Amino acid sequence: MLLIGPIGFLTPWILAALAALPVLWLILRAMPPSPKLVRFPGTRLLLGLKDPHPVARHTPWWLLLLRVLAIAALILGFAGPVWKPSPDQAGQGPLLVVMDAGWAAAPDWPQRQARALRALDRAAAAGQPAALLVADGTATGALPFLPATELAAQLRALRPAAWETRYPPDPQAALAEAPAGLSVLWLSDGLDHPGRAEWLAALAGRGGVTVVPPDGPRQSLELVAGDQPALRLRSTGAAAADVLAIGLDPQGTPRELARLRPGEGGGASADAGVTSWLVPIDLPSELRNRITRFEVEGHGSAGAVLLADDSLRRRKVALAGDDRAGEGQRLLSPLHYLRRALAPTTDLIEGGLGDVLQASPDVIVLADQFGLAEEPGLREWVEGGGLLIRFAGPRMAASERLAEEPLLPVRLRAGGRDIGGALAWGEPRSVAPFAADGPFAGLSVPQDATVRAQLLAEPAPDLGDRTIAQLSDGTPLVTRAALGQGQLVLFHTTANAEWSNLAISGLFVEMLDRLVRSARVGSAAPEADRAEQPFWLPELVLDGFGRTTEPQDATPVAAADFARGPAPGAPAGLYRGGERVAALNAGGPMAPADWPGARIERAAEAPGLDLRGWLVALAAVLFALDALGSAWLARGRQGATA
Secondary structure, eight states, X not given: OEEETTEEESSGGGGGGGGGHHHHHHHHHOOXXXXXXXXXXXXXXXXXXXXXXXXXXXXXXXXXXXXXXXXXXXXXHHTOEEESOOOOSTTSSOEEEEEEOSGGGSXXXXXXXXXXXXXXXXXXXXXXXXXXXXXXXXXXSOOOOEEGGGTHHHHHTOOOOSSOOBXXXXXXXXXXXXXXXXXXXXXXXXXXXXXXXXXXXXXXXXXXXXXXXXXXXXEEEEEEOSSSOEEEEEESSSOOOOEEEEEEOTXXXXXXXXXXXXXXXXXXXXXXXXXXXXXXXXXXXXXXXXXXXXXXXXXXXXXXXXXXXXXXXXXXXXXXXOOOOOGGGGGGOHHHHHHHHHTTTSEEEXXXXXXXXXXXXSEEEEESOOSOTTHHHHHHHHHTTOEEEEEOOHHHHHOTTGGGOSSOSSOBOSSOEETTSTTOOSSXXXXXXXXXXXXXXXXXXXXXXXXXXXXXXXXXXXXXXXXXXXXXXXXXXXXXXXXXTEEEEEESSOSSSSSXXXXXXXXXXXXXXXXXHTSOTTOSOHHHHHHHOOEEEEEEEEOTTSOEEOOSXXXXXXXXXXXXXSBTTBXXXXXXXXXXXXXXXXXXXXXXXXXXXXXXXXXXXXXXXXOHHHHHHHHHHHHHHHHHHHHHHHHHHHHHHO
C-alpha cells in the first residue's frame, strides 16, 4: 500500500497513468489540419464582414478540463484509494482469512464479505499469497495458499450455512502448507464453538491474529417442551425483539398471524453474557395449528427461525367406549361432552379400543371403562409415548376389584364418595385453584364448578406429587403418573354431568386442551418407527438467512445424524420419517467468544472509507457534463447556420 497523506492506495502502480494526462490535453487541444488555400475573386465582396457566431478553432478550455478530470478520477478510482486507512496486518505477510460461516454470521454477512474483500485487495497489491478458511464444516485437507485475486470470486459467492459454525478438527493438518509469518484476519460471528480455542492458539503461534467481531447481538429461538409449549429466546444483548408467528391465512397466503412479546412471558435471566426470555405460545389452538414458523423480528438467520412441526399441531385423539345413550338421551352420554370439548382443536376418531389402537392416536380417552380386554396392547401403546386419559363413573365405583385395576395413576378405593354414602359430604365441593407449576397453571376456576361425587385415591407417599388438580378439601380431582415414555391421567369424576357440573363448564374444555397439548405427536411406537424408518427425508430446508427453500438434493439423513441436530448434509428444515414430520431447528444455547492474545478490530477502528465508488461516480458525472456541454456547443452552431 502507498500512503500519500491521509489517503492510501491499494494498487499504486495504476497512478502511473496520471503522467499521460498532459499528453491527453495536447491531443484534445490539437487543431485540425490546415485547409488548402484557394483564391476566389468573388470573396472580395466579403471583406470587412464579421461572423457573429464564429466556429471555435480549439476545444473550449472548460470542456477540456471536464474530460481530463473525468479520466483522472477513473485512474484514481482504479488505484483503490482509502481515506485514512488504519494499520492492517494484511500486506505484511501471507494472509489467511477465517470466515465464521454458521447461521450466527448471517445478519451482517454483506459487511463481513466487504471487509474480507478489502483484506484480499491489500494482499494482492502487496503480492502476498492468501488462503480462505470457510468455517462451515465442509473444509477438508490442507488449506491452499493462492494469489489473492483468485479468492475474490469464491468469497463473493459464499453464503452462511443453516447450522452452527464448524472448524476443521485438526488445525495443524489444515495449516500444513501455510508459509511462515502468517497474517490472520478472523471474521467472527461473536459466539464460541467447538475447536475455536484450539484454532486460535494454533494461529497465534504462526503470526498476528486480528479478530473482527459482529456489530449487533446474536439471537436464537428454541422450543421448550412441556405441558404448555413455549419458546426460549436467547440474545447476546440486553434487549430482545418481538417474535412473529407466521402462518397461512384462510386464503392460504403466508402472513403474520400473531406477535409474541418476550417481556410478557416473565423476567429475563442472564448467564455468561447471554440473556434469555421464556415466550409462552398462548394462542388459541385453531390459530396455533396454522402457524408454520416463528421468527425473531428483524434478525435474518436460521437460528432466529423455529419451524413448527407435529409437536405444535393438532393431536389425533381417540374416544373409546360404549356410547350408551340413545338419540334422545344424548346429554346423558359421557362421550357427547368429550366430543364437544375436543372436536374444535383435535382430530377425533371413535371406535372400539382395538380399532383405535391400530390408528396410532396420540391420545386415548376412556369414560367409565373397567376391565379392559385389550389391556396388553394398550399398555404397550402408553409405554411407547401415548397419553391415556380416563374418567371415573358408576361402573368403576361398583367394581369389587377396583384396587387391582391396571393403567391407573393411583390406587383407588372401592365405592367412591358421594352425598348420602358412607363418606357423606355436607355439600358439593368446589375446585381448588391450580398450582402455578402444574399443567393447568393460569386457568381460572369458576365459582359454580362443583363436584358431588368422586372416586377416592388410597393414601400413598407420592399421592401429592401425582395430584395435578384437587378439590377444596384437598382430595384429588385429577391425578397423573408416568408409564414408560407415556402418561396415565385419571379424572376422579365423570365426563358428563352425573357426578359434577364440571363437564358443562368452560374449565372442562380448557383442562382437556392442556392435557392433549402435553401429548407427544406420533407417539404410537417411536422405537418401531425408528426401526422401520431409519432415515429422514428433507421436505423443506432453510438457508443461513432463515429463508425456506426446496431441498436441492433430497438425500436421506440417518436417524442418528438427525438426532445430533443441523449439520452439513442435514440443514435446518422440515423432515419426514414415515407418517411423522419433525423440524430440525438451528437455534439453541449460545456462549460469547473471548479472544486472549488477539487484536480486536472494533467498528470504529475498521479500515477507513473506500473512495473507489465515489471516484467512479464522480467520473460518470463529469462525462455526463461533458456530453451536455458538447451538445450545447453543437446546438449553438446549428442555430448560427440556420
